[in-house]
Amino acid sequence: MGNNFSISLSLDPIINRCWDCATGQASYICNLEDNLHAFKNEVEELKAIRSDLMSKVRIAEDEQQLKRLDQVGLWLSRAETLINDADQLIVQSPQHVEKLCMGGCCSRHPRSTHKFGKQIATILQEVKGLKEKGDFSDVACKPPIPSANKRPSDPTVGLESYVNQVWSCLQKEQVGIIGIYGLGGVGKTTLLNQINNKFHDTTHDYHVIWAVASQDRPIERVQDEIAKRIGLSNEGWKSIEEKAADIFNVLRKKKFALLLDDIWERFDLTRAGVPLPTQGNGSKVIFTTRRRDVCCQMQPNVDNNIRVECLPPGEAFKLFEEKVGSETLRMHPDICKLAEAVVDECAGLPLALIIIGRAMASMKTPPEWEYAIQVLRQSAASVFPGVGKEMYPKLKFSYDCLPNERFRSCFLYCSLYPEDHPIEKDQLVDCWIGEGLLDEHTNLRNARNQGHYIIGSLIDACLLEKGPSNDSVKMHDVIRDMALWIAGESEKEKFFVKSGVQLKEQPKANKWEEVIRISLMDNQIESLYEILACPNLQTLFLGRNHLEVIISDFFNFMPMLRVLDLSHNSNLRKLSVGIAKLVSLEHLNLSSTGIRKLPVELKALKELKYLNLEWTNHLEMIPQQLISSFSKLQVLKMEGCDCDCSLVLEEMKHLKYLNVLTITFRSASELEKALVFNKFFSCAIEHATLQHFRGSRSLNIFDLANWQHLKSLILLGCMDLEVKIESNVIEGAGCFHSLRFLYLNDCNQLRDASWVIFAPLLQQLLINGCKNLEEVISEEKLGEVTKYKANTNLFSKLEVLNLYFLPKMKTIYCHALPFPQLEKIKILGCRMLKKLPLNSNSAKGKRLVIVGREEWWNDLEWEDEFTRIAFLPSFKSRDL
Structure with a gap:
C-alpha cells in the first residue's frame, strides 16, 4: 500500500491546438485587407436591398394603407443595426491597415489588429446571412381591424x-x-x-x-x-x-x-x-x-x-356662450342679458345656437344685439343671410322627405300661427279642409281622419311637437322660421305672416297680388281701413286682435278667399256686409267675437261649409232662413252662443251635409226638440253644454247617450237639476263611447256622478262647486249597473281629475284603482275628502302630480305606509 500514482499525458493535442490558435489569430491579420474589401461590397449590397425593401414598404403603408409584416420589420431593424456597426468599422479601417507590415502578414500592434480583423470577419458573415433572408415575396398585409375607430366629435353640451x-x-x-x-x-x-x-x-x-x-x-x-x-x-x-x-x-x-x-x-x-x-x-x-x-x-x-330633446335654458346658454365667445358677452354689461333673449329665440336647438352664436360673435355693442333680436323674432334669415343658407337647408331635408306636396303644404300652413302658439288639432284640420288641402271626401269624418293622420306624420317627422294637451300641437320656433323661409323661397307658396308681433296698424306689402296666405293673428290691430287687392288669397287669419272696424269694401278684391278667421275680437260688434263678396268662402270663424247679429247678406256665401259662432255671448239675432241657406254646411259650432238655439234647430233639419254640431241647451224644451230629431243629431253633436237649465228638475242622462260622437259634455249652473240613471231604460241604453271631457259646475242636486262608468274613454273629469256631491262613483250604484253596459275597468283612460270646492265630498271611489293613464289630480276645497283611491299599483310607470293644500295633504289617510312614501314626491302644494 502506498501513495504513489502516475500521470500519462500526450503532448500532440496541445501542440495542435496552440498551432491552430496561432494560425487563426494570424489569419485575422493576414486576411484583413481582403475581408475589408469583401465587407464593403457586402454592406453596399445590403444597403441596396434595404433601400428597395423600404420603398416597397412605404408604398404598401402610404398608398395601400397596409401594415408591414413583423418579419419585414425585424429584418429592417437588424439591417439598420448591422449597417450602422459596419459603417463605424469602415471608418476605423484605415488606421488598422496602416499598422500592417511584412506584406500584410503581421502588425505592429498585433493584439488590436487581430481584434479588429475578427470583428470584420464576424459582421461580414452576419451581413451575408441577412442578405440571404432579405428576399420577401410580401412585405405588408392588411392591418388588424380595431374594435372601434375613434371619430372626430365636438365637445358636447347637454348630451x-x-x-x-x-x-x-x-x-x-x-x-x-x-x-x-x-x-x-x-x-x-x-x-x-x-x-x-x-x-x-x-x-x-x-x-x-x-x-x-x-x-x-x-x-x-x-x-x-x-x-x-x-x-x-x-x-x-x-x-x-x-x-x-x-x-x-x-x-x-x-x-x-x-x-x-x-x-x-x-x-x-x-x-x-x-x-x-x-x-x-x-x-x-x-x-x-x-x-x-x-x-x-x-x-x-x-x-x-x-x-333627444332641445336643450334646457341653462345648457342652451352654455352652448351659445361657447360659440359666441365669452369675450363678446363681456364687452358690455347689457350684452349678457340680451344674449339670453337670443338664446330664447333659438328655443334650445343646438344647431341654431351654434350657427347663430358664430354669426353674432362679431357683434360688440348693445344696439347691434337689440337689432338682431328684433329681426330674429321674425326670421333668422333676414338678419343673417348666411345663417339661412347654412342652417335651413339642413333642417329642410325633413320637409323634402315628406311623402308628397299635400303633406308639405299642410306643414307650411302651421307657420301661420304665432310663435309658441298651441294649435288645436281639430281647428287646424278644419282650416286644411276649408282651403282644399286634403282629398275630396264624401264624409267629413273621413277628411278629418286624413288630417289627423297628416298631423301624426308631421309629429313622427319631428316637424310638429305635441302641445300642452293631447288635442293640440305646436311648432318649434326654428322649424317655424324654416317653414317661413321655405314659403319665402317658393314660387307657389307665398305667405305674408306678421302674427304675434304686436302690430297696432294694418301692415303694408309690396306685392299683395302674389300672396296666397296672410296671418295677422295675435296683434293689437283695431281697424282695417285699407282695401287689400289679393286676387290669389286663400286664407286670412285676423284672430286675436283688437278689431272694432272693418270697412265694407275690405273684402272686395279677395275672390279666391276660402278661409277667414276673425275669432277672439271681442270688440268687433258688427260684421261688415262686404263679407258677402267672398263668394268662394268655405270656412268662417266668428267665435268669441262681440258680434250682435249676423247680416242677412251672408246668404250669398253659397260655398260655406264651416261656420263657428261659439262663445258669441252678445249674438242676439240670426236672421230666419240664414242657417238653412248654407246648403253645403258641414260644421256648425254654436256652443256658448247666446242666441236661442231653438230658433235654428228647425232649420238644421235641412242641412243634409251637417256632420258636426256643437250647441248649448238652456231649457228642457230646447233639449226635447233636439231629442225629437234624435236620428239626425245623434251623428252630429260633438260638444254639448246644458247651462242654467230651465223647465225641468230632472234629466235622464241616457237621453244623451245616443249622441254617438259626443266628445265633451258640460253641465253649467244647473242648480236644481237632478241627473238620474233610470233603471227601467238602462238595459237598452247606449254608452258614452266617444266622451273624453266632462265638466260639472254648480250642480247642487248631484249626490254622485256614477254614470261616468258608462264613459270608458273619459280623459278629463272636472267637478266644481257641486255643494251636495258626496262621491264620484257610488259602490252601491256601481253594483246595480255593472251587469249592464258599464265600464268595469274604471277610469282606465283618465288623465286629469280636478275636484274643486265640494264641501260634502267624502270619497272618489271606495277602492283603489290602477289609473294607468292618470297624470294629474287637483283637489281644492274638499275638506272631508280624507282618502284617495290609490295604492302602490296606481299610476304605475307614470309620474303622477297631486296638487292640493299642505294641510289637506298632511291629513290624508293611506292604504299603507309604502303607498304614502311612494306618492310623497308627487305632491305639489297649492294654497288657496
Whole structure:
C-alpha cells in the first residue's frame, strides 16, 4: 500500500491546438485587407436591398394603407443595426491597415489588429446571412381591424345624460336595437359619435361598425361601409343579395355593434346581411333618425327608443356662450342679458345656437344685439343671410322627405300661427279642409281622419311637437322660421305672416297680388281701413286682435278667399256686409267675437261649409232662413252662443251635409226638440253644454247617450237639476263611447256622478262647486249597473281629475284603482275628502302630480305606509 500514482499525458493535442490558435489569430491579420474589401461590397449590397425593401414598404403603408409584416420589420431593424456597426468599422479601417507590415502578414500592434480583423470577419458573415433572408415575396398585409375607430366629435353640451341612457340600455341583455330620434339639428349624430368613442375608450368584446344610411341607395351604402369595416373586398359583387350573404357569413361569427346614422325609413337589416341582434349573439344595433315612426317600426318597444330633446335654458346658454365667445358677452354689461333673449329665440336647438352664436360673435355693442333680436323674432334669415343658407337647408331635408306636396303644404300652413302658439288639432284640420288641402271626401269624418293622420306624420317627422294637451300641437320656433323661409323661397307658396308681433296698424306689402296666405293673428290691430287687392288669397287669419272696424269694401278684391278667421275680437260688434263678396268662402270663424247679429247678406256665401259662432255671448239675432241657406254646411259650432238655439234647430233639419254640431241647451224644451230629431243629431253633436237649465228638475242622462260622437259634455249652473240613471231604460241604453271631457259646475242636486262608468274613454273629469256631491262613483250604484253596459275597468283612460270646492265630498271611489293613464289630480276645497283611491299599483310607470293644500295633504289617510312614501314626491302644494 502506498501513495504513489502516475500521470500519462500526450503532448500532440496541445501542440495542435496552440498551432491552430496561432494560425487563426494570424489569419485575422493576414486576411484583413481582403475581408475589408469583401465587407464593403457586402454592406453596399445590403444597403441596396434595404433601400428597395423600404420603398416597397412605404408604398404598401402610404398608398395601400397596409401594415408591414413583423418579419419585414425585424429584418429592417437588424439591417439598420448591422449597417450602422459596419459603417463605424469602415471608418476605423484605415488606421488598422496602416499598422500592417511584412506584406500584410503581421502588425505592429498585433493584439488590436487581430481584434479588429475578427470583428470584420464576424459582421461580414452576419451581413451575408441577412442578405440571404432579405428576399420577401410580401412585405405588408392588411392591418388588424380595431374594435372601434375613434371619430372626430365636438365637445358636447347637454348630451351627457343621453350618452348614459343609451350606454345603460346597451348593458341590458334583452335589448338588441336602440333608436335615437329627434328634431333635425338637435344633436343625434353628435350623440352617436359619443357612443362610438365610448366604445373606443372602453374595454369590451364588440366589433363596432359605423355606417351612414343616406336616402339614396341606403342598403348598398351601408353594405359598402360594413364590408370595408370587416375587411371584405367588394370586388365581384353583382347584387345586394351577394353582398348580404358575404356580410352575414362574417358577422354571424362576431359580436358586433352596428351604429347606423340618419335613417329615413325602416332599414331592413336582414336584406343588408346584418344578423338580427338576439340575447344569444349579444350584438347591438343603435340608429338615429328624425322620424319617430321609423323608431317604432325598427323597435316597437318604446322604452328602447330615446328622444333627444332641445336643450334646457341653462345648457342652451352654455352652448351659445361657447360659440359666441365669452369675450363678446363681456364687452358690455347689457350684452349678457340680451344674449339670453337670443338664446330664447333659438328655443334650445343646438344647431341654431351654434350657427347663430358664430354669426353674432362679431357683434360688440348693445344696439347691434337689440337689432338682431328684433329681426330674429321674425326670421333668422333676414338678419343673417348666411345663417339661412347654412342652417335651413339642413333642417329642410325633413320637409323634402315628406311623402308628397299635400303633406308639405299642410306643414307650411302651421307657420301661420304665432310663435309658441298651441294649435288645436281639430281647428287646424278644419282650416286644411276649408282651403282644399286634403282629398275630396264624401264624409267629413273621413277628411278629418286624413288630417289627423297628416298631423301624426308631421309629429313622427319631428316637424310638429305635441302641445300642452293631447288635442293640440305646436311648432318649434326654428322649424317655424324654416317653414317661413321655405314659403319665402317658393314660387307657389307665398305667405305674408306678421302674427304675434304686436302690430297696432294694418301692415303694408309690396306685392299683395302674389300672396296666397296672410296671418295677422295675435296683434293689437283695431281697424282695417285699407282695401287689400289679393286676387290669389286663400286664407286670412285676423284672430286675436283688437278689431272694432272693418270697412265694407275690405273684402272686395279677395275672390279666391276660402278661409277667414276673425275669432277672439271681442270688440268687433258688427260684421261688415262686404263679407258677402267672398263668394268662394268655405270656412268662417266668428267665435268669441262681440258680434250682435249676423247680416242677412251672408246668404250669398253659397260655398260655406264651416261656420263657428261659439262663445258669441252678445249674438242676439240670426236672421230666419240664414242657417238653412248654407246648403253645403258641414260644421256648425254654436256652443256658448247666446242666441236661442231653438230658433235654428228647425232649420238644421235641412242641412243634409251637417256632420258636426256643437250647441248649448238652456231649457228642457230646447233639449226635447233636439231629442225629437234624435236620428239626425245623434251623428252630429260633438260638444254639448246644458247651462242654467230651465223647465225641468230632472234629466235622464241616457237621453244623451245616443249622441254617438259626443266628445265633451258640460253641465253649467244647473242648480236644481237632478241627473238620474233610470233603471227601467238602462238595459237598452247606449254608452258614452266617444266622451273624453266632462265638466260639472254648480250642480247642487248631484249626490254622485256614477254614470261616468258608462264613459270608458273619459280623459278629463272636472267637478266644481257641486255643494251636495258626496262621491264620484257610488259602490252601491256601481253594483246595480255593472251587469249592464258599464265600464268595469274604471277610469282606465283618465288623465286629469280636478275636484274643486265640494264641501260634502267624502270619497272618489271606495277602492283603489290602477289609473294607468292618470297624470294629474287637483283637489281644492274638499275638506272631508280624507282618502284617495290609490295604492302602490296606481299610476304605475307614470309620474303622477297631486296638487292640493299642505294641510289637506298632511291629513290624508293611506292604504299603507309604502303607498304614502311612494306618492310623497308627487305632491305639489297649492294654497288657496
